[in-house]
Amino acid sequence: MTTLALRDLKAGYDRDLPIVKGVSFEVEEGECLCILGPNGAGKSTMIKAVAGLVPTFGGTVHLNGADITGLASHQLVRKGMGFVPQTENIFTSLTILENLQIAAQLLPAAERANRIAAMFDMFPDLGSRPRTEAGALSGGQRQMLAAARALLTEPKVLILDEPSAGLSPKLVGQVFDTLRRISAAGVTLVLVEQNVRAALALTERALVLVDGRLAHDGPADDLHDGKLLGELFLGHRSAEASA
Numbered sequence: 285m286t287t288l289a290l291r292d293l294k295a296g297y298d299r300d301l302p303i304v305k306g307v308s309f310e311v312e313e314g315e316c317l318c319i320l321g322p323n324g325a326g327k328s329t330m331i332k333a334v335a336g337l338v339p340t341f342g343g344t345v346h347l348n349g350a351d352i353t354g355l356a357s358h359q360l361v362r363k364g365m366g367f368v369p370q371t372e373n374i375f376t377s378l379t380i381l382e383n384l385q386i387a388a389q390l391l392p393a394a395e396r397a398n399r400i401a402a403m404f405d406m407f408p409d410l411g412s413r414p415r416t417e418a419g420a421l422s423g424g425q426r427q428m429l430a431a432a433r434a435l436l437t438e439p440k441v442l443i444l445d446e447p448s449a450g451l452s453p454k455l456v457g458q459v460f461d462t463l464r465r466i467s468a469a470g471v472t473l474v475l476v477e478q479n480v481r482a483a484l485a486l487t488e489r490a491l492v493l494v495d496g497r498l499a500h501d502g503p504a505d506d507l508h509d510g511k512l513l514g515e516l517f518l519g520h521r522s523a524e525a526s527a
């Protein structure tokens with residue numbers, strides 16, 4: 285079953301200057317997909333448009349068959365959208381438990397405790413110290429908490445914007461271990477990443493976005509060849525040429 289479908293999506297900050305210039309792809313249930321591309325290609329803008337945080341100017345987005353184009357982010361959470369922004373994705377002055385309790389407000393009261401317990405089962409590093417202030421966590425654990433907040437509501441898709449940005453290599457490893465665990469639990473995962481090597485090791489399929497358009501959509505294994513990736517990043521190959 286198709287979980288997420290973009291058709292000719294156009295989006296950006298100014299209607300006269302679209303950043304995402306007509307992108308189409310589908311993500312199947314349980315799939316794990318990374319979106320790569322050079323700086324400024326529009327990767328973050330595209331996933332923010334999907335998550336209702338950037339205006340769309342054309343095209344459509346469907347989630348589990350329902351048209352969600354242009355819906356605001358708070359409406360999208362209820363439709364099954366899980367989005368983890370790159371920064372400011374947790375409340376650092378609150379405890380781990382409080383961070384989860386706030387996210388759990390979206391759930392019926394009777395389900396909240398069970399879902400928080402499920403997150404603590406999935407992420408024992410968080411469950412072992414619920415009263416720790418989130419600001420005291422390492423960068424990798426903060427991303428884990430941000431992911432747990434988004435997963436509380438059992439989203440149909442979890443989209444992450446550069447979860448390893450600014451982290452040391454050791455913490456990058458931690459973040460990707462977490463993502464591997466989330467994917468293994470059957471969650472449909474889409475991530476934008478600058479860390480090409482780690483992303484390709486995690487995902488089955490990779491998209492390359494160049495100047496707001498898809499330059500490649502295929503098995504992640506195809507891109508382990510750095511030469512092809514370099515050509516794609518520089519815009520020397522189109523999707524047609526690499527197909």
Ligand SMILES: Nc1ncnc2c1ncn2[C@@H]1O[C@H](COP(=O)(O)OP(=O)(O)OP(=O)(O)O)[C@@H](O)[C@H]1O
Binds near residue numbers: 325330
């Ligand atoms: N809030 C904003 N307002 C106006 N323009 C923006 C805004 N955010 C990003 N842009 C512009 O949109 C273009 C695409 O940026 P975006 O962050 O989507 O690219 P990216 O592929 O995610 O790059 P990076 O990997 O560097 O984050 C850039 O030219 C950027 O300057």
